[in-house]
Amino acid sequence: xxxxxxxxxxxxxxxxxxxxxxxxxxxxxxxxxxxxxxxxxxxxxxxxxxxxxxxxxxxxxxxxxxxxxxxxxxxxxxxxxxxxxxxxxxxxxxxxxxxxxxxxxxxxxxxxxxxxxxxxxxxxxxxxxxxxxxxxxxxxxxxxxxxxxxxxxxxxxxxxxxxxxxxxxxxxxxxxxxxxxxxxxxxxxxxxxxxxxxxxxxxxxxxxxxxxxxxxxxxxxxxxxxxxxxxxxxxxxxxxxxxxxxxxxxxxxxxxxxxxxxxxxxxxxxxxxxxxxxxxxxxxxxxxxxxxxxxxxxxxxxxxxxxxxxxxxxxxxxxxxxxxxxxxxxxxxxxxxxxxxxxxxxxxxxxxxxxxxxxxxxxxxxxxxxxxxxxxxxxxxxxxxxxxxxxxxxxxxxxxxxxxxxxxxxxxxxxxxxxxxxxxxxxxxxxxxxxxxxxxxxxxxxxxxxxxxxxxxxxxxxxxxxxxxxx
Amino acid sequence: xxxxxxxxxxxxxxxxxxxxxxxxxxxxxxxxxxxxxxxxxxxxxxxxxxxxxxxxxxxxxxxxxxxxxxxxxxxxxxxxxxxxxxxxxxxxxxxxxxxxxxxxxxxxxxxxxxxxxxxxxxxxxxxxxxxxxxxxxxxxxxxxxxxxxxxxxxxxxxxxxxxxxxxxxxxxxxxxxxxxxxxxxxxxxxxxxxxxxxxxxxxxxxxxxxxxxxxxxxxxxxxxxxxxxxxxxxxxxxxxxxxxxxxxxxxxxxxxxxxxxxxxxxxxxxxxxxxxxxxxxxxxxxxxxxxxxxxxxxxxxxxxxxxxxxxxxxxxxxxxxxxxxxxxxxxxxxxxxxxxxxxxxxxxxxxxxxxxxxxxxxxxxxxxxxxxxxxxxxxxxxxxxxxxxxxxxxxxxxxxxxxxxxxxxxxxxxxxxxxxxxxxxxxxxxxxxxxxxxxxxxxxxxxxxxxxxxxxxxxxxxxxxxxxxxx
Numbered sequence: 001x002x003x004x005x006x007x008x009x010x011x012x013x014x015x016x017x018x019x020x021x022x023x024x025x026x027x028x029x030x031x032x033x034x035x036x037x038x039x040x041x042x043x044x045x046x047x048x049x050x051x052x053x054x055x056x057x058x059x060x061x062x063x064x065x066x067x068x069x070x071x072x073x074x075x076x077x078x079x080x081x082x083x084x085x086x087x088x089x090x091x092x093x094x095x096x097x098x099x100x101x102x103x104x105x106x107x108x109x110x111x112x113x114x115x116x117x118x119x120x121x122x123x124x125x126x127x128x129x130x131x132x133x134x135x136x137x138x139x140x141x142x143x144x145x146x147x148x149x150x151x152x153x154x155x156x157x158x159x160x161x162x163x164x165x166x167x168x169x170x171x172x173x174x175x176x177x178x179x180x181x182x183x184x185x186x187x188x189x190x191x192x193x194x195x196x197x198x199x200x201x202x203x204x205x206x207x208x209x210x211x212x213x214x215x216x217x218x219x220x221x222x223x224x225x226x227x228x229x230x231x232x233x234x235x236x237x238x239x240x241x242x243x244x245x246x247x248x249x250x251x252x253x254x255x256x257x258x259x260x261x262x263x264x265x266x267x268x269x270x271x272x273x274x275x276x277x278x279x280x281x282x283x284x285x286x287x288x289x290x291x292x293x294x295x296x297x298x299x300x301x302x303x304x305x306x307x308x309x310x311x312x313x314x315x316x317x318x319x320x321x322x323x324x325x326x327x328x329x330x331x332x333x334x335x336x337x338x339x340x341x342x343x344x345x346x347x348x349x350x351x352x353x354x355x356x357x358x359x360x361x362x363x364x365x366x367x368x369x370x371x372x373x374x375x376x377x378x379x380x381x382x383x384x385x386x387x388x389x390x391x392x393x394x395x396x397x398x399x400x401x402x403x404x405x406x407x408x409x410x411x412x413x414x415x416x417x418x419x420x421x422x423x424x425x426x427x428x429x430x431x432x433x434x435x436x437x438x439x440x441x442x443x444x445x446x447x448x449x450x451x452x453x454x455x456x457x458x459x460x461x462x463x464x465x466x467x468x469x470x471x
Numbered sequence: 472x473x474x475x476x477x478x479x480x481x482x483x484x485x486x487x488x489x490x491x492x493x494x495x496x497x498x499x500x501x502x503x504x505x506x507x508x509x510x511x512x513x514x515x516x517x518x519x520x521x522x523x524x525x526x527x528x529x530x531x532x533x534x535x536x537x538x539x540x541x542x543x544x545x546x547x548x549x550x551x552x553x554x555x556x557x558x559x560x561x562x563x564x565x566x567x568x569x570x571x572x573x574x575x576x577x578x579x580x581x582x583x584x585x586x587x588x589x590x591x592x593x594x595x596x597x598x599x600x601x602x603x604x605x606x607x608x609x610x611x612x613x614x615x616x617x618x619x620x621x622x623x624x625x626x627x628x629x630x631x632x633x634x635x636x637x638x639x640x641x642x643x644x645x646x647x648x649x650x651x652x653x654x655x656x657x658x659x660x661x662x663x664x665x666x667x668x669x670x671x672x673x674x675x676x677x678x679x680x681x682x683x684x685x686x687x688x689x690x691x692x693x694x695x696x697x698x699x700x701x702x703x704x705x706x707x708x709x710x711x712x713x714x715x716x717x718x719x720x721x722x723x724x725x726x727x728x729x730x731x732x733x734x735x736x737x738x739x740x741x742x743x744x745x746x747x748x749x750x751x752x753x754x755x756x757x758x759x760x761x762x763x764x765x766x767x768x769x770x771x772x773x774x775x776x777x778x779x780x781x782x783x784x785x786x787x788x789x790x791x792x793x794x795x796x797x798x799x800x801x802x803x804x805x806x807x808x809x810x811x812x813x814x815x816x817x818x819x820x821x822x823x824x825x826x827x828x829x830x831x832x833x834x835x836x837x838x839x840x841x842x843x844x845x846x847x848x849x850x851x852x853x854x855x856x857x858x859x860x861x862x863x864x865x866x867x868x869x870x871x872x873x874x875x876x877x878x879x880x881x882x883x884x885x886x887x888x889x890x891x892x893x894x895x896x897x898x899x900x901x902x903x904x905x906x907x908x909x910x911x912x913x914x915x916x917x918x919x920x921x922x923x924x925x926x927x928x929x930x931x932x933x934x935x936x937x938x939x940x941x942x
Binding site: 100157187195240245247348349378412416437447 | 646716762907
């Protein structure tokens with residue numbers, strides 16, 4: 001079957017644009033993965049017309065299509081079966097236009113995030129989406145998964161940065177909705193349907209992205225706090241005192257701070273290691289002198305109000321980089337064990353009790369383990385990491401997932417703040433979404449992809465996909 | 472037929488909750504309208520369960536349902552036929568919760584915008600959506616039409632302020648998707664489907680809205696500029712120099728400035744009346760002293776760079792109110808004629824040529840008329856007003872619409888930046904949306920409302936609605 005698919009696809013897009021199973025099987029399955037890709041074929045169209053031709057053929061022949069970006073998604077959202085076709089946009093990497101007046105970029109979906117960041121910087125503009133995988137993640141993948149990252153508190157998720165999309169539907173039809181306007185209420189806002197749908201409703205081929213003026217001044221501090229209540233109050237204080245300039249508000253529970261500021265980690269502790277909570281706070285503005293005055297006044301106000309106990313203020317760009325390096329040194333969770341990594345979100349008022357409860361249930365039910373919590377507090381998004389011994393990993397992982405996810409139902413939290421559902425969190429979708437919501441998702445899936453050929457089995461199960469698989 | 476409908480609905484929601492045609496016919500059809508409502512019945516459910524019961528009955532009996540909010544929408548999006556049921560949410564006006572830590576408000580859809588603004592102000596919070604109709608417009612209507620307003624440049628449209636929705640679908644099923652988290656990627660973001668769909672896909676009954684910390688300091692100026700190129704450059708300059716604090720950037724072509732600063736208008740001109748362009752610029756921040764320094768530095772920088780010719784800086788809250796009053800004194804366009812009012816959007820680089828071209832075609836084809844242009848330049852949104860003699864109004868209106876809308880196709884503009892399509896702009900939707908986009912809108916409509924009972928005939932025509940109407 002695979003050879004017939006390869007031959008047919010080569011007829012459409014050319015010999016070198018299609019990889020056979022033996023070739024694609026040499027490629028890694030993605031970030032933090034030990035396995036390699038598998039599929040009946042990997043097809044690399046050169047343009048939207050070829051994407052459309054490929055999809056029309058797969059649709060006619062009832063063959064599943066898994067679209068892949070930079071493979072940095074972490075939730076097995078791009079996994080393919082042995083009989084599926086992988087659609088890679090790696091040859092569609094053109095930055096078609098950067099418009100400094102309208103402040104938009106028009107790009108093909110395969111453009112890597114960092115490539116765009118650097119290109120717009122040349123125009124004194126900024127594309128404010130930023131995340132650790134910036135060097136591999138593609139903009140099509142960012143949109144398909146509604147990527148979040150470090151500055152959501154100021155600029156929103158990828159959804160908030162996409163003005164227009166070109167999409168190819170399951171049957172190969174092309175919907176060009178390349179709006180470049182901030183305000184456009186002419187009918188349904190169709191792009192919203194595809195953003196965050198993880199490749200299950202259409203294939204994003206081009207994007208119009210909103211750019212911002214490049215910030216001219218950055219201020220940062222590392223802050224120690226004595227209680228979670230103080231952390232919550234400090235967020236409100238900082239958000240108000242910094243006006244519109246607050247650009248990051250990252251929290252760390254003590255154990256994570258100690259992990260990334262203690263050897264073998266390379267980071268040095270900017271302040272003492274004995275506070276229960278730490279916050280990395282960043283402000284981006286336009287005037288180095290006035291912004292710095294305001295930033296320092298905001299911290300002094302917090303100190304006087306008893307909200308914060310200590311603060312180290314970055315004195316240079318090198319300090320800023322060192323502060324961010326602590327936050328980003330997530331790799332330390334690999335020390336001495338294997339981690340299960342979560343990206344949950346929940347109301348700020350519920351966080352302290354949630355963390356405490358989790359600590360207790362893990363101690364009672366998991367035995368030997370480590371727990372680290374940190375994340376984008378300003379957005380309600382916590383990263384929870386539970387580390388166990390490698391030999392216990394596979395047996396304990398489902399148990400740990402249940403302990404982390406189950407309490408979210410009661411506090412209206414989400415099993416995925418930013419990574420998406422993919423295959424990994426599919427069993428837990430019902431914790432964050434009720435039956436009526438999932439039924440409506442199925443209605444949309446059935447309307448846009450009645451044969452269920454697009455990234456089947458991801459997010460939720462549909463009847464059509466089951467039929468196709470058994471066909 | 473009407474009496475049977477009234478009787479059936481009264482059986483569901485009670486006697487006083489249903490108005491007969493004679494009663495509802497005493498109510499105005501809405502803002503700037505001279506006619507009154509008409510319908511088979513107007514039903515006012517007290518809660519979501521009753522909305523569901525009403526829809527289930529109408530669905531079973533193939534009766535069209537037109538949902539109405541504050542009737543301030545301006546595009547005939549809430550017009551009902553003589554055999555339709557009007558669903559009014561006027562009895563669902565509870566502010567259920569305001570959470571100062573999570574910074575959310577949970578409201579029923581009938582809550583008036585200004586009521587919420589005032590309620591959250593008590594908690595030192597802000598709901599930043601603001602528009603002239605704030606005293607009548609409801610939050611359900613704001614969401615259903617994705618309302619914009621004066622501070623989109625800073626806070627986005629209504630879409631950007633909605634975290635969760637409860638919606639009743641055409642068949643009466645309730646989808647509660649009351650997310651209160653800024654980040655939630657657990658499956659499709661269903662609320663996006665209903666925001667801006669003008670009541671054609673479901674009835675919004677409750678909302679979770681995102682609140683912001685209340686700004687502590689406002690700076691404003693009225694600026695005169697010598698060219699449109701300078702206006703575009705001043706926007707970039709101001710956006711950069713004010714960091715994240717720029718909250719409004721409103722442009723006026725000379726004739727509109729003269730209109731609102733000359734008797735019989737009550738406003739006084741803050742600067743001379745002979746500049747070709749004017750900008751009202753506002754910055755909202757956190758520190759009166761530092762923000763004022765920064766604001767003045769930004770204006771001085773623009774003056775030195777030759778971008779602006781003159782500026783009057785507001786010295787008091789009264790000045791700020793007087794500046795906004797000029798911008799909001801749109802009623803002056805009623806002087807001596809009847810206006811046709813537009814809310815188009817287009818790329819900033821295309822605006823000057825568009826305005827000049829429009830001036831020429833109107834002069835050539837419309838004869839005696841007046842033209843005013845002003846709007847939210849920072850969002851690419853212009854309000855165009857063409858005034859003609861009352862006796863010529865009906866004959867000239869379609870001609871004027873064609874002259875305003877047609878040139879938007881070439882520059883990728885939108886026939887509606889913020890008001891929506893309703894009935895009024897339906898003939899022109901194809902100028903801003905291609906056939907594939909409209910086909911996909913029809914696919915969504917058919918999936919969610921296969922009988923076509925929800926606000927039929929609005930935005931675009933669907934086959935099912937035609938069948939229902941003739942049934």
